[in-house]
Amino acid sequence: MALELKALSTISTNTDIVTIDTTLPWSATNTGGWGSPNLTIASITDAAIVIHLTDSTTLLPNNNNLKTFDSSTVPLAYPTLPNTIGVPFVLNGEDLGYGVNSKIPDGIIQIDYVVTDGVDTYTYAQYIMIDNTVQCCLSKDAINSGCGCNGSDRFSRGWSALNSARSAMLCPNITDAAKSLQVAISICNGCSGC
Secondary structure (H helix, E strand, O other): OOOOOOEEEEEEOOEEEEOOOOOOOEOEEEEEEEEOOOOOOOOOEEEEEEEEEEEEOOOEEEEEEEEEOOOOOOOOOOOOOOOOOOOOOOEEEEOOOOOOOOOOOOOOEEEEEEEOOOOOEEEEEEEEEHHHHHHHHHHHHHHHOOEEEEHHHHHHHHHHHHHHHHHHHHHHOOOHHHHHHHHHHHHOOOOOOO
């Protein structure tokens, strides 16, 4: 069996994306893991995280707007990744080009996890939906339902759209997820003063 990278365990906040390598060591139940008979982590010569940032119009990953983090960029993905002990690799809004102390905008990103031993390259690509800003907006609606924005109806429609986006990500259908996320954002942005 050859090395098979697994999805990165990824958590996003308004300001950070935290990823953890979940490939883990080789075992009889994890035959694609790190170590004999597969590649060892020591044999890796470089690793990279490539982020396909969100297109601000479609909210889908933009293949023309990439940020790569490897052994020659700051922050360094390698040698933090790969590892088998859960050491996180953290990116913030500034790392992604959004500015100092900036929020990471809602939308769908693609994360490519790439490792090489100088001969072969292994890649795992995954989609992540970031919905922290719209989620905060909808939560505020629950508290401020009397602010003249038809808060209760707006709250219900907004959460319905957001949950629809999350469900579409599970299918996975990133196009439908992006459309539903756009609806949720539109509902949040549709009333001023709340």
